[in-house]
Amino acid sequence: MTDQPNDSTAPAPAATPPGAGAETGATKKKDTDWWAELKAIFWLVLAVLAFHSFIAKPFYIPSESMMPGLLKGDRLVVTKYPYGWSWVSPSFHVFPEMHGRLFGRMPERGDVVILTPPHETSDYIKRVIGLPGDTIRMVDGQLFINDKPVKREARPATMIPIDDNLPCNDNYGEDRVTGPGDRPYCRLPVFRETLPNGRVYDTIDEGPGPEDNYGPVTVPADRVFLMGDNRDNSADSRVPAADQGLGGPVPWENIGGRAEFITFSYDGSSKWLNPITWFSALRGGRAGVSLRPQQAAKP
DSSP states (O other): OOOOOOGGGSOOOOOOOTTOSTTTTOOOOOOOOHHHHHHHHHHHHHHHHHHHHHTEEEEEOOSSTTTTTSOTTEEEEEESSTTOBOTTOSSSOOSOOOSOOBTOOOOOTTOEEEEOOTTOOSOEEEEEEEOTTOEEEEETTEEEETTEEOEEEEEEEEEEEOBTTBOOOGGGTTOEEEOGGGOEEEEEEEEEEEOTTOEEEEEEOOSSOTTSSEEEEEOOTTEEEEEOSBTTSOOSTTSOGGGTSOOSSEEGGGEEEEEEEEEEEBOSOOBTTBHHHHHHTBOTTOTTOBOSOEEOOOO
């Protein structure tokens, strides 16, 4: 009788791991966690808004009121913390008007600031001229602070290239001229002012105008007197609120921040649907220009 092989000594087949089967070797795609994605977007938006509200934000110059230093179409950086924070600090003015500032500090004469006029929601940009206790007066275009004339000297006229954002229209009389490269320019008279603290900046004064005579007005406590550098085309503290001006000295809590420097500038010819014009419309030589006023050289 022939012996049969003993199958009991053969190795047992490997056990199938749990969960293996028809999908062995295949990776199952995970479902997108939409709630986690939405939370990430929410925190990102919140961080951007917090940075814009408490640290710094971009600002667009919509008018010609601060020429010659600032042109319509300039984009700049505004810091929020130099004067502390108030109800206008958030990027969107969602809080009711409130008095006072957190960690507040008065601006200095000569600072360029953004502000929200009382009972308004739009932002203006002007220069600080008067502080609490100062008496401000204008006589035939000459600025007086505390009955002393601010030093004012004529400078060579500025030549600003004419473009879509600066058409040099009827507001500037016969100032259209042809300049280098046969290009049209707006030739505007410049006067340099030196404030009592030594801050120096240039202004434009086209001649006699409605705001050339003003005051005297004494700036109350916790308020500042603001003016545009383009003296004949600025709705500032000299102009009544009914005429879109600031209607006198402005509460310091309405100041939203300090202008620091220009990032870039557009001439107004860009088109949203034509990306090429986003670059061709850039003005040369504007990026990086500081907006902090110079200090007069000591004699």
